[in-house]
Amino acid sequence: MDSEQFREFGKAAIDLIADYIDNIRKRDVLPSVEPGYLVDVMPENAPEKPEDWKDIIQDFNQMILPGVTHWHSPRFHAFYPTGSSYASIVGNILADGLGVIGFSWMSSPACTELEVVTMNWLGKLLGLPEEFLNCSPGRGGGVIQGSASEATLVGLLVAKDKIVRKLLQDHPSLDDGDIKKKLVAYTSDQCNSSVEKAGLLGAMKMRLLKSDSEGRLRGEMLKKAFDEDIAMGLIPCYVIANLGTTGTCAFDPLYELGPICNEYDVWLHVDAAYAGTAFICPEYRHLMKGVELADSFDFNPHKWMNVNFDCSAMWVKDGHDLIKAFDVQRIYLDDIKTETKIPDYRHWQMPLGRRFRALKLWTVLRIYGAEGLRSHIRNHISLAQHFARLVRTDDRFLVEPEPSMGLVCFRFKQGDNVTKTLLERLTKKKNVYMVAGSYRGRYVIRFVVCSRLTNKDDIEFSWNKIKEEANLISSEEIHIKNNMLKLNHIENLTLCEKSK
Template sequence: MDSQQFREFGKAMVDYIANYSDTIRERKVLTSVEPGYLEKLIPGEAPQFGEKWQDVLRDVERVIMPGVTHWHSPNFHAYCPTANSFPAVVGEMLSAGIGCVGFNWEASPACTELEVMMMNWLGKLLHLPEEFLNCAGGNGGGVIQGSASESTLIALLTAKEKMVRTFKQKHPDMTENDIKGKLVAYTSDQANSSVEKAGILGSMKMRLLPADSDCILRGETLKKAIEEDRKKGLIPCYVVATLGTTGTCAFDNLEELGPICNEEDLWLHIDAAYAGSAFACPEYQHYMKGVKYATSFNFNPHKWLLVNSDCSALWVKNSKHLVDTFAVDRIYLKHKHEGVMPDYRHWQISLGRRFRALKLWFVMRIYGVEGIQKHIRTQIGLANYFEELVENDKRFEVSTKKLGLVCFRIKGKNILTEKLQQLLTERKNIYCIPCYFREKYVIRFVVCSRLTLKDDIDYAWNEICSQTAQVFEMDKNNCLEGPPAKKLKFEEDVLNNNAEIVED
């Protein structure tokens, strides 16, 4: 493919992507394909001779789109948002076109220096403590990782090596293996599965501590666990606090956890993967109260800040601990400007890295702080609107609501909400996922797509209401299975949003 063909193909693909975005509402949010569908559509071996790009582009619709879950559909309300915007797409194009590998400053100075600046821009936007910024005169700084999962693991591995060095100085008779075998980490039982996975990959016992009735990890719970483990001869090392849990968007109490971690000399990592973007708005920064106690902080601009994946922002107060953990030098990696700017290969697991700061730069310049804040506020406003719809319908109850997430359920026994979730998923018109809150089965409704409008919320609500009527009819006719917790009083007004709950 020469440059002229690239121009033609690239322009055609831009048109395709723009059209996909404009018409995405016309597609079912979930697919109807079965496992193995794709092998029936393409040959089992690569073509012997090159094909025309026009044929390849045509096959995107024939082969790929039938198997795509449309995460950016306004009818996608599952999991958390995955960010998307046209400036970010263009930034990805330029990154791919330049194609540098920015493992150190000399490998591509712009790749390193733009990342330093963008992490400072982001940190200031969120009003992080200055110790986390590259421009504060200390050892703090930020780096772009691939995911919150990577950031949690990187912080764990760094905390592990730091604790081994510290403990060995106090107890020189102990070997590194002896110390590592006694290390223990702590997090909430509401934390993302990636936190538990970090413990597995980092060979550190990860204790999942019980959150309170509001899904919040409290200081007294952590303190008790630390005391128990010290009595057993274990070595507390690492704590992960979540700001915006996956299930219900709960916020762990940093003002209680932080002082304990500082007193006990434990590494406190904050995972704010989804909710961190909301801190761009001053009215939501109170959720960060206590962040000053953290050793590291992470959130994902690729979740809610309009930057396409992958772009996970990690800050540390002392980057020296990262370098001490991950630095492996070879003569071919050295350069005369070492120490002046970060060599990001020492701040991560992999050596190679893409020019990810470009898409962040494009988004922040083209949207501006005002545009980013407007996006966050608009989506939270749509979630507030959905919450009002639920609360005004006597058949339902809101279990919890934070930022762009509303957890709701049909009043009564769990089987009613379970059946509603099943019907919604089978119809594929909207997509939500469930979780448990206070032992009740609830449906999570998240405003995810940047394209979502009030009309899309109305569409989703009408879909929910129509299928709820089906659920009530099935329950009335004893077609549902499940242990009865409460009974619904079925009268004429049941299907008119006036169902009442009576004790069995």
């Protein structure tokens, strides 16, 4: 394929995507395919001869699109949003076009430096304490990781390395393996599965501590756990605080957890994967009160900030901790040494290779501006409030807990089984997609405002679909009850007859 064909193919793809987004409301949010649908129709072997790009576009439309779950449909309310925007797509075209790998400054100076610049911009937008920023005098700085999962694991590995180094320095007779098996990580029972997985991958015991009735990990509970473990000869090493839990978007109080972590010299990592974006709006920053006590902070612009996956923004107070944990030098990686504050990002992450991900962050920050991002967040939150109001007009339903950010949890007052039936039936009908959660032991439906395209009409569309299905269930139940009553009546009559 030469550059002229690329211009045609690339522009056709741009139009395809623009058309797809323009018409996304016409599609069911969930696809009507069965497992194996694509495996069954695709050829068994790669083509031997080069093929025409037009055939690819055609197959994309006919074979791929029917099997897609439309995450950017305004009727997608499952999980949390995944970011995408026109600005981000173009940022990635530029990155792919350059196709550089930025493991050292020299391997592409712009790749490293634009990351420094945009991570400074972003940290300031969020109101993070200065010491997390590369532009401050200390050793702090930001880095783009692939996912919050990866950031949690990076934090864990660095915390482990740091504590092991310290203990070995203080007590040279200790055995490295003996220390490692005593280390413990802590988080709340509301943590994302990726947090638990970080413990699994990083081979550290992970305690999921009981959250309070509002889904928050409290300081007292953490302190108790530390003390218990220390009494048993274990070593508290790493705490993951959740700002915006996956289940109900609860916020752990950093101002309680921070002082305890600092007192016990335990690494505090903040996972604000979804909700972190909201800190661009000053009115939500009170939810991260105490963040200055953390060692690392991570959120996903690729969730709520309209940047395409993957772009997880992580800041640390001391970049040297990362370098010490991750540095493996080689002759072919020998780089110019500088006295500047420009990091060699390969020492700030697990893999060696890295793409020019800062470009899509840059295009999003510029195309939206701080104002545009704030109004995007505020709009989503107000749409969630609107949805909650609609649910509350219907006295069969309960909204619980209070809506948080773009998430509303609700359930039938009648009980878990009916709520579950409602969700299952809606999923089968494919117009609206939500997933289950649990709150205080009850089965709830999680409704999240996800798509950047969502407006009030969309929310009302989704609510109407939910109500229609609820009406069907209610009328069936009345029908069943009536039948039961009739049956009872007949039985009673029969009994009366018999007793006569």
